[in-house]
Amino acid sequence: MASTKGLEGITATESTISSIIDDKLTYVGYDIDDLANHSSFEEVVYLLWNQKLPTENELNSFKSELISNMDIPGEVIDHLKSYDLSTVHPMAAVRTAVSMLGLFDSEADEMEEEANKRKAVRLQAKIATIVTAFSRIRKGQEPVSPKKDLSFAANFLYMLNDKEPENVEIEAMNKALVLHADHELNASTFTARVCVATLSDVYSGVTAAIGALKGPLHGGANERVMQMLTEIDSVDNAVPAIEKKLENKEKIMGMGHRVYKNGDPRAKHLKEMSRELTELTGHSKYYEMSIKIEEYIKENKGLPANVDFYSASVYHSLGIDHDLFTPIFAVSRVSGWLAHILEQYADNRLIRPRAEYVGPKGQKYTPIEER
Ligand SMILES: CC(=O)SCCNC(=O)CCNC(=O)[C@H](O)C(C)(C)COP(=O)(O)OP(=O)(O)OC[C@H]1O[C@@H](n2cnc3c(N)ncnc32)[C@H](O)[C@@H]1OP(=O)(O)O
Numbered sequence: 001m002a003s004t005k006g007l008e009g010i011t012a013t014e015s016t017i018s019s020i021i022d023d024k025l026t027y028v029g030y031d032i033d034d035l036a037n038h039s040s041f042e043e044v045v046y047l048l049w050n051q052k053l054p055t056e057n058e059l060n061s062f063k064s065e066l067i068s069n070m071d072i073p074g075e076v077i078d079h080l081k082s083y084d085l086s087t088v089h090p091m092a093a094v095r096t097a098v099s100m101l102g103l104f105d106s107e108a109d110e111m112e113e114e115a116n117k118r119k120a121v122r123l124q125a126k127i128a129t130i131v132t133a134f135s136r137i138r139k140g141q142e143p144v145s146p147k148k149d150l151s152f153a154a155n156f157l158y159m160l161n162d163k164e165p166e167n168v169e170i171e172a173m174n175k176a177l178v179l180h181a182d183h184e185l186n187a188s189t190f191t192a193r194v195c196v197a198t199l200s201d202v203y204s205g206v207t208a209a210i211g212a213l214k215g216p217l218h219g220g221a222n223e224r225v226m227q228m229l230t231e232i233d234s235v236d237n238a239v240p241a242i243e244k245k246l247e248n249k250e251k252i253m254g255m256g257h258r259v260y261k262n263g264d265p266r267a268k269h270l271k272e273m274s275r276e277l278t279e280l281t282g283h284s285k286y287y288e289m290s291i292k293i294e295e296y297i298k299e300n301k302g303l304p305a306n307v308d309f310y311s312a313s314v315y316h317s318l319g320i321d322h323d324l325f326t327p328i329f330a331v332s333r334v335s336g337w338l339a340h341i342l343e344q345y346a347d348n349r350l351i352r353p354r355a356e357y358v359g360p361k362g363q364k365y366t367p368i369e370e371r
């Protein structure tokens with residue numbers, strides 16, 4: 001029984017949520033380019049959970065349902081205020097706070113489909129509040145409640161900054177949320193599915209997924225891209241700095257992908273957003289450095305930029321703290337996790353692969369006093 005390291009190329013489930021075929025990404029059969037250019041994040045969430053685009057009425061009521069569920073229990077706010085936020089990574093705080101939400105949800109362990117759908121709405125709405133409340137509390141500010149007339153993307157920025165965002169900021173945030181919403185059987189989504197396939201609850205599945213997204217080989221890469229750009233600091237230093245990193249066998253964050261070998265279809269949208277937003281905000285050097293790095297890595301390693309590469313300079317241009325980049329990924333990706341969790345419950349079987357044993361065999365137990 002030979003093993004496949006990292007499960008590369010293994011098809012572990014059937015799904016009707018998203019597909020990656022020949023480097024093309026679709027959500028429920030809709031091309032990501034169309035969705036990125038035309039849809040709202042709320043519409044995409046509705047699509048992922050209901051497998052159809054909403055009518056105008058359905059979308060309006062879904063939007064208000066999300067906003068009316070954005071408040072979080074006072075105990076979660078008190079908890080966020082109870083520890084030294086300057087030493088805690090926001091992904092750890094979000095992971096804990098999301099788990100805590102389950103303690104205040106009387107339906108947490110209800111397994112009926114409708115109850116799970118209601119929990120999906122609550123989680124999608126409340127995770128945005130957790131991330132923004134965390135950010136405000138650590139700056140000594142009070143959390144801000146959402147506004148009923150703002151979209152999900154606009155409310156996220158509003159709750160973060162206590163200031164209504166400009167249209168260009170709302171459009172960028174909306175597009176980023178759409179682009180990050182789902183991605184087939186990526187590591188965090190697989191984690192969520194493995195967790196709930198034991199018939200554990202939705203909160204456990206999402207908490208586990210947040211833990212997986214946090215790692216630098218997955219969602220945690222976007223924060224590290226910005227760290228790398230900040231360290232490199234100038235366009236002239238981009239190539240020499242990357243050469244040095246490769247000499248030291250370091251991985252270049254935001255580059256490479258398990259599935260895409262010729263290019264991540266989301267990256268071109270984020271690249272264009274990065275060009276526009278960095279120019280608008282006087283941060284063009286980050287875009288120009290990114291271009292040099294992308295070209296160098298493509299030429300010398302044959303690796304494409306992934307979704308995390310240009311999202312870094314996009315979020316930086318929106319004035320967002322660098323350690324909030326991965327939590328923002330979670331605010332979007334929770335929609336995909338929830339879609340996959342619902343799909344897993346609908347036709348469940350325990351996920352339990354095998355390991356090829358390569359350790360010692362036939363060992364004789366010796367009592368402790370003889371070792
Ligand atoms: C939202 C997302 O999760 S997108 C991915 C975000 N992660 C990153 O950006 C981190 C940087 N990238 C990587 O670590 C990898 O490309 C991954 C994790 C995305 C994919 O990993 P895998 O499919 O397992 O590829 P693996 O790590 O085995 O790499 C294959 C080869 O390419 C090299 N390689 C892959 N990515 C990189 C990189 N970013 N920088 C330098 N070399 C790389 C590896 O060193 C390896 O080379 P070798 O065969 O000479 O040893």
Ligand SMILES: O=C([O-])CC(=O)C(=O)O
Pocket residue numbers: 182183185186187258259306307
């Ligand atoms: O699919 C993957 O392996 C990682 C990825 O791009 C994502 O989760 O968006």
